[in-house]
Amino acid sequence: MQTAEFLIEIGQYYLMAGGVVAALFLVIGIDRIEPSSRGSYAFRPLLIPGICLIWPLVIYRWVVLEKHGEARR
Amino acid sequence: MSVQYTPVIWNRNKIFYDAVLLIAVALYLYIFIRVGPMFEDVTKPIDGAILRMRAFGSCAFLMLTVILCIGPLARLDRRFLPLLYNRRHFGVMTAGIAAVHANYVLTWYFNFSPTDRYVALLSSNTNYGQLLGFPFEALGIAALIVLFVLAATSHDFWLSFLGAPIWKALHMSIYAAYAFVVLHVALGALQGPADPIFTSVVAASVVLVCGLHFATGRMEARRERGEQTAKASLQEAGWVVAGELEEIDDDCAKVVTLTEDERVAIFKYDGKLSAITNACAHQNGPLGEGKVLWGCITCPWHGYQYNLADGRAPEPFTEKISTYRLKLIGSTVLLDPNPQPPGTYVEPVEIGEAA
Numbered sequence: 001m002q003t004a005e006f007l008i009e010i011g012q013y014y015l016m017a018g019g020v021v022a023a024l025f026l027v028i029g030i031d032r033i034e035p036s037s038r039g040s041y042a043f044r045p046l047l048i049p050g051i052c053l054i055w056p057l058v059i060y061r062w063v064v065l066e067k068h069g070e071a072r073r
Numbered sequence: 074m075s076v077q078y079t080p081v082i083w084n085r086n087k088i089f090y091d092a093v094l095l096i097a098v099a100l101y102l103y104i105f106i107r108v109g110p111m112f113e114d115v116t117k118p119i120d121g122a123i124l125r126m127r128a129f130g131s132c133a134f135l136m137l138t139v140i141l142c143i144g145p146l147a148r149l150d151r152r153f154l155p156l157l158y159n160r161r162h163f164g165v166m167t168a169g170i171a172a173v174h175a176n177y178v179l180t181w182y183f184n185f186s187p188t189d190r191y192v193a194l195l196s197s198n199t200n201y202g203q204l205l206g207f208p209f210e211a212l213g214i215a216a217l218i219v220l221f222v223l224a225a226t227s228h229d230f231w232l233s234f235l236g237a238p239i240w241k242a243l244h245m246s247i248y249a250a251y252a253f254v255v256l257h258v259a260l261g262a263l264q265g266p267a268d269p270i271f272t273s274v275v276a277a278s279v280v281l282v283c284g285l286h287f288a289t290g291r292m293e294a295r296r297e298r299g300e301q302t303a304k305a306s307l308q309e310a311g312w313v314v315a316g317e318l319e320e321i322d323d324d325c326a327k328v329v330t331l332t333e334d335e336r337v338a339i340f341k342y343d344g345k346l347s348a349i350t351n352a353c354a355h356q357n358g359p360l361g362e363g364k365v366l367w368g369c370i371t372c373p374w375h376g377y378q379y380n381l382a383d384g385r386a387p388e389p390f391t392e393k394i395s396t397y398r399l400k401l402i403g404s405t406v407l408l409d410p411n412p413q414p415p416g417t418y419v420e421p422v423e424i425g426e427a428a
Contacts (some may be wrong), residue, residue: 003199004195005189005192036233043230047230050226050228053318054243
């Protein structure tokens with residue numbers, strides 16, 4: 001029971017952290033690193049579940065694209 | 074240059090694809106839930122919720138099976154290519170159907186527990202050390218998480234943002250999801266009262282997925298061997314490997330140095346490849362850096378133009394340059410280093426599927 005509760009709690013914190021990353025990325029990051037998203041807003045909510053699920057990878061790619069730009073796409 | 078993202082790209086073909094898919098899913102669920110009970114053992118009636126749970130679960134399993142068959146089928150026979158066309162909508166729908174199945178499980182088996190139902194789901198059976206009675210629910214959860222990740226990252230944005238290698242590696246986890254689902258079914262539903270139809274369908278699905286992948290793998294290995302042989306015999310005849318097709322951008326050239334004085338520009342344009350000398354007949358300008366327009370290359374130095382197929386300047390001009398023969402083996406471009414006399418027509422190589 002305790003392990004299950006612990007796992008569920010970790011999952012909840014993981015998704016909450018993903019929510020914060022999603023908010024920051026969709027408001028600040030996406031326009032900086034993805035030219036095709038500039039001026040396009042309707043598709044952004046669709047990205048929220050994906051960012052919540054793989055936010056460590058999102059942060060990694062965000063940092064890489066900020067540093068190296070199009071060359072690392 | 075870029076195109077702005079939209080939430081979902083739909084066109085006539087995609088709407089048709091999705092409509093057929095929806096109708097097929099609805100029909101399957103209807104038959105399973107409405108017609109299925111007519112054939113059940115009256116001494117062991119199944120609750121409505123369990124029936125719906127099985128209907129959605131088996132539907133997700135079959136959809137995943139079909140999704141995994143589409144790739145190899147399209148490689149074995151081009152007539153299956155239309156199925157590949159909108160596979161991502163198929164995948165998203167599969168994740169949705171699997172989620173409905175999971176929701177039925179949660180609301181049927183764990184709804185009235187004083188414990189949180191997610192905690193109850195994870196803690197009700199923890200016999201991970203044994204095969205019979207294995208907590209197969211965990212395998213279903215693992216598969217569902219993978220399906221969610223794949224569905225949530227199916228938008229074009231993700232391919233561009235993550236880059237093709239990462240995106241592709243991520244989406245290859247569909248095979249892990251399928252393995253989880255097969256084990257989930259094998260250690261779960263198949264452990265119940267023997268149902269020959271259900272067992273046969275599961276076994277046939279697994280054999281079909283594995284068999285198609287094996288057949289495609291063999292076909293591609295055979296094709297690769299054939300390509301290697303063709304490449305080796307051409308190289309023996311003096312042809313040189315000029316590079317891979319993907320190295321050449323559309324309407325651009327790759328310049329290959331044969332000797333210090335001899336460079337060849339290989340152009341990719343209109344789905345074709347042509348090779349000409351890199352030196353303009355006027356003042357040896359670098360033609361490989363020129364612009365392709367209407368099948369002609371314009372020298373960046375003084376604007377002299379040549380047809381890429383025959384190396385002749387358009388009339389009324391009379392300049393001619395050497396052309397070269399090319400061959401495309403798989404995605405490798407091979408070049409005959411012997412120049413054709415200036416102005417000789419050389420049939421452009423059609424890129425076709427390899428592009």
